[in-house]
Amino acid sequence: MKVLQTILGDDFLDEAPPQFKGGVLANVLGYSIFRTLYHNLGRIKPKKVKKEFQQYIDIMERDGILVIPDFFPEQQFKEIKKEFDDAYADWDPMYVNPDEFSKRQKDFPEYFHTIAEKIITPETRAFNEYFVKNELINAITESVVHKKIRLTPYRHFWYLKRRKLDKEGDKSFHNAAYPHADVFYPTIKVFLYLNDVDEKNAAYIFARGTHKLNLKRLLLEYKLSVRFAKDNNDVSTNDNDISYLGSKSESICGKANTLIISNNMGYHNRGFFSSLDPRQTAQLDFRNLETWRNRLSRTPDEKDLFSRAARKFVKYMDKAKKEKLRASLSNNNMS
Numbered sequence: 264m265k266v267l268q269t270i271l272g273d274d275f276l277d278e279a280p281p282q283f284k285g286g287v288l289a290n291v292l293g294y295s296i297f298r299t300l301y302h303n304l305g306r307i308k309p310k311k312v313k314k315e316f317q318q319y320i321d322i323m324e325r326d327g328i329l330v331i332p333d334f335f336p337e338q339q340f341k342e343i344k345k346e347f348d349d350a351y352a353d354w355d356p357m358y359v360n361p362d363e364f365s366k367r368q369k370d371f372p373e374y375f376h377t378i379a380e381k382i383i384t385p386e387t388r389a390f391n392e393y394f395v396k397n398e399l400i401n402a403i404t405e406s407v408v409h410k411k412i413r414l415t416p417y418r419h420f421w422y423l424k425r426r427k428l429d430k431e432g433d434k435s436f437h438n439a440a441y442p443h444a445d446v447f448y449p450t451i452k453v454f455l456y457l458n459d460v461d462e463k464n465a466a467y468i469f470a471r472g473t474h475k476l477n478l479k480r481l482l483l484e485y486k487l488s489v490r491f492a493k494d495n496n497d498v499s500t501n502d503n504d505i506s507y508l509g510s511k512s513e514s515i516c517g518k519a520n521t522l523i524i525s526n527n528m529g530y531h532n533r534g535f536f537s538s539l540d541p542r543q544t545a546q547l548d549f550r551n552l553e554t555w556r557n558r559l560s561r562t563p564d565e566k567d568l569f570s571r572a573a574r575k576f577v578k579y580m581d582k583a584k585k586e587k588l589r590a591s592l593s594n595n596n597m598s
């Protein structure tokens with residue numbers, strides 16, 4: 264009965280196309296070029312939106328990034344900031360306990376000894392009402408990625424702070440510190456600065472214009488895909504790749520209440536800390552729009568044949584996955 268699940272795999276519904284895939288030979292033969300073209304079909308340019316949003320779409324199309332200072336009305340911003348402060352009230356960024364490191368933090372222990380990081384998924388009202396359900400953010404996202412938003416995006420409060428200013432700390436890097444594109448198709452991440460952020464407290468870094476698909480970008484994808492298939496290691500790019508694409512990295516500085524909408528098909532990286540000021544942000548990540556779950560998540564009032572079949576299929580896959588998990592847990596308990 265669970266044939267479909269076996270064929271399609273456990274992560275079928277929730278997996279977005281990854282940046283690199285396939286072996287050396289496939290990539291030497293141009294597999295990544297084929298994937299890049301395929302996943303950009305019909306979405307080289309943003310979709311039309313209503314008139315009052317069009318000016319923002321024009322900037323997204325030209326730069327791949329949009330920065331809006333003083334984004335929320337003062338009162339709304341205060342409410343979001345208060346929810347952030349409440350969420351971190353019991354947390355001391357200066358206290359280090361490696362036993363509590365997340366998997367990601369364990370992979371870069373030196374970096375996370377120097378840098379305090381805590382990520383929270385808030386369930387609070389102002390964050391959800393004003394930020395997650397924001398009409399402008401959602402309209403820009405749907406226009407750039409050409410997908411209807413059917414799932415709630417990944418959403419976080421994110422607190423980063425350097426703990427001390429020593430020479431050692433300058434050497435420890437996290438791989439988000441190197442310029443990279445998240446993927447080779449349009450994808451949106453949103454940052455709301457909750458405090459003043461500049462080059463000294465790790466302002467987001469972006470290379471304007473590098474989100475565009477052109478011949479140079481295709482060749483870069485080709486080169487990186489072959490390199491990745493060979494070492495199976497994280498492929499970092501550098502400033503040469505960015506100048507090859509005709510751009511340069513810039514720190515995106517802004518006061519508290521600055522909104523940044525970024526197409527992370529473009530090259531970007533996390534900034535660096537040369538002060539002890541924290542970087543406090545609220546963030547959205549719309550990568551899940553690329554999944555089958557987004558395509559197939561239909562509301563009960565969508566009664567057409569496809570929607571009904573889609574709902575059944577999602578239910579079936581989720582049930583099959585749960586049963587498999589339960590079976591493997593009970594097997595483990597027996598052994």
Ligand SMILES: [Fe+2]
Pocket residue numbers: 439443444445527531
């Ligand atoms: Fe990234």
